[in-house]
Amino acid sequence: MENGFFDKVEDNAAVRIWAETTQQEKGDSLTEGYVSELSDFTRVSVTQNNLQEMKEIWARWDDEVKRLFYCHYGDLPYLLDVKVDERLFRALVQYWNSAYSCFTFGNVDLVPTIEEYTALIRCPKIQVDRIYSKATNGPAFSKKLMNITGMSEQWVTTRIKQKGDCRCIPWRHLRDLILAHPDMKKRVDVFALSIYGLIVFPKALGHVDEAVSDLFDRLSKGTTPVPAILAETFRSLNACRRAGEGRFIGCAQLLLSWFHSHFWKIEKVPYRVFFENYSPLKELAATPRRDDITEENWMAILQNLQDEDVEWRAPWMVPDEILYRCGDFDWVPLLGVWGAIGYAPLLALRQYRSRQFIPPTHGLAQCEFVFAGNNYKRRVREISNAWNQTRRMKKFAANPMATLEYDQWRIQRINDNIPTPDQEGPRSMEECLRPIPSELEIVRHDFERKSLELEKRIEQLEEEKMQLGLDVDVQKLEAERLRKGKNKAEEDLDSLKTDYKKLRRSIRTAGLGKTSEQWRQEIKEEQRKVSQWEERFREAQAREETLKESLVESQNEKERLKMRVTELEKSLYQQRARNSVIELKASQSKIEELKGNIEELKVALQDRELQLEFLEINNDRLNEQLHQSQEQVRNRDYIMGEALNQVREVADHLQTLAVQADVLSLKYESESDRGRELAWLLRQVKALSIRAKPYM
Template sequence: MALLPLTPTLWNLTLPYMQSVVRKTHRYKFKKPDLESLRKLGKRLKNLGHFRNRYGRLLDILKTDVDEGLINTFIQFYDPVYHCFTFQDYQILPTLEEYSYWVGLPILDEVPFPGLERTPKIPVIAKTFHLELSDMKKGLDTKDGIQGLTFNYLYQKATTFAEKSDASAFETIFALLIYGIVLFPNVDNFVDINAIQIFLTQNPVPTLLADTYYSIHERIDKKRGVILCCTSLLHTWITSHLPCPKIGEECRPWSEKIMNLTPNDIDWYNPAYDTGVIIDHCGDFNNVPLLGRQGGISLNPIMARRQFRYPMKMKPLYIFLSSEFFSYEKDAKNLKDQFVKAWSSIVKLDRNQLRTRESAMWEGKYRKKEQEYDTLKNLLDQQIQANRQEKEENIRLRAALQKKEDFLDRVCPGRKKRRMDLCDGPHSDFED
């Protein structure tokens, strides 16, 4: 796969309201799932390759040790206007393509959760996870108003299947535990029906990214609370762009490390997640509408051009972006249905289209700037002409005045001397 050259030109992307502002920080909380129990259970896997082929890179996510200090610091730079992380000289944001790579699963060309699908019925759940219907009812529970299966019940069933060497059943329940406890955390030690439903759709990436954006956006607005998203994935994404391991070895607070980074320090591009195609927008939206477990929020891929070897060459304030954000409980504009409809028309762009689009965009901007230049030039030419005419008029008036003076001197000899004597003579105030 041929790589496009990375253009070195980069706008200073600092937004007006980001300049010379003392940032007030807030500390947020995160769910702390029982990773050790799941890691211990993961050692019972007999065929790691088979599990990865079925469920992606769940084991890598499970093995990730999260640095809450790093995430807390990074979140302070979230930009609620552009839905990205804005620093002094650059902006960066997690994309669908990056999350797809780190999860190890593709983004399906269909409406993601929660779209048109119905809540799965209990018999369907039992059959999918190799459970007896009568036995599964022992693990059913309702917590915080949502139905699901308890962690202890699923953990016990996974252990039993492992002891019986039922690899397929074990892998299925083990993967579900990771979905409910790590990828889509909610109530502690509980796999709720949303996580089960997302597992069944086999298209978790859009929801994972939506939960990340939505929860951060909501907590930033409230300036406190628990951020409900997969922190392991967010941590992995952040560190993938940092100049590791150097930055991790420095004995300084994360705030100092992050603030001192420049665009040249950032590891912008990883060919591993570049499939040559990106989701640019959906339906009538000029961006990508994401649906999470609690609400919807828009993703702006145009802000991530440099992460795909297409450096942004214009400041964000010149880009028209819609910034949708809503909760399912307060959706007066019926945005959820609009988001669902938009996902029925996914628009993807490859490198050639991106290049063409960039060229067309810049050609349009060049023509606009050229028109502005011509307008200003005409105004300047008019001003220069007016100044020239004024100067010529002043010269003409001075010449006429001088001509008059010369004429008066000829007809009234000594006029100039008498005038000078009047000016130079003693003033009446000084007379004795």
């Protein structure tokens, strides 16, 4: 995945000073005296599409088709297996803080971030800063569907339906196309479009909305869908909270997967998250969840949530640089498929394992708008331009995880209408999560307890019996264990040799020897070439303006001469009445002379017009060359980004091998030739990992 061309990474301390100064000058999203219009309780519907047919289609596909899908669209199919707990979701909505675009659980602020959703979707094709922007004069709905499905215009037109104020295509037509289309890639594309329309943006049940197809049509160009997914999630939560009711039309599966990642604490980050094929969404979908907790108990848990109850950094999230603002915005604006909104990543720095300080939030409550009317196009352009100048910061981990100034600000902050912590004897989390047993369950537990005691007694007797015969087999087992250990060591040595050879080839292929400074020099050289073309273009424009001025002067001179000819003609008419034939001939000679002068001026004027046309042609050619140069720079930037990503992947793999090398070196210490050869190979792997660290 690629970053934007104008990204800027700043130091954590500098960003903290800027954030606290900005908040002090501008204030918060809500000011003193604000009266919330939100209702005390929001009745939200989480009605979902029936996904059984999609599950059956996915189950019938072989591994080749599934790999093609993962390569182009990431881990979205695992959303089919995520169960939506409606009671938990309805409880979650009550704690959505519209003014700050975050969830506020007691003293805890949490918000889904772009980095977290990008890690969950895990799509290798997207470029993280190439966001979706609604096209003002894009192709028609039918043209987009023709491009996605590969079907004729007649087939597409007859299947488009009007659903309320939106145009859609029913799922049943897409299902039939997936089952019958001869092109495997088109089947994958239509299935991915269905996931986006029925799960990610489920506006009209059983249908895929026109706006969703516009976003999907851009995915093949590297556009990231994550800001649009977050935007519609936040906008739908806002709409339900403001109305006091409504149906949620964001991606409930992704939101619940994100929530579970922060709610259930895990002692250690699984080492497998560093493996290339590890999928956090797959693991979350396969994890069993309790579905017997009532909505009231969920609200009691969330209402009194404390810092120690939260897994601040999701176990599958590897912290990196933090995108905290775009352009002149003090936070990150998000463009959806039906509207736009903003959110403040600096509000949730602890989710990146970084120290929390006071974030700037002014303007968040007023930034939302829908794609309707005339003014929205200008605002969309402003946000798109802001994403060309993204700003990131380095994370800074320290204890305590929040500054004293933040703690004081958090206490004094004015929030929207959300449930506040229960000050009078809040129930513990264990009490809320404890199921209430029935009489039958009590009897069953007693029976199981007695059965367990009997089983333990029987096992104890069997162990005593078996212990008598174990002494005879101990020596045989020990010999067998040593033989297997030797074979395993030899297999590990062969595997390490193979990995070492692959790494050497990967290093040569990825160009690991090329430093980041050399990449920067190449980028600066391309920028210099673009500046030269822009300078030539400005010079051509200046010459064009000069010729235009000369043309205007020539035209004025022509008008003056025409007026002079008219005066002379009048004078000639008067002279004919009173002059002789000789005087008449003299006047005619003078007129002929003036006519000759006029013809010369006309020729000069035509020459100037030809020169102007030539300059306009030259100007168009220079414009075309400038666009070609800019496209070359973008392509070069994309190639460089891909190369750097390959370098980082190789570096990550080296770190993994270094860890494995440490484990093996401790496990198989030996003075034999085989052991020394293994130790030498392990030292080579460690040395390569040290060389690769600067590229991570």
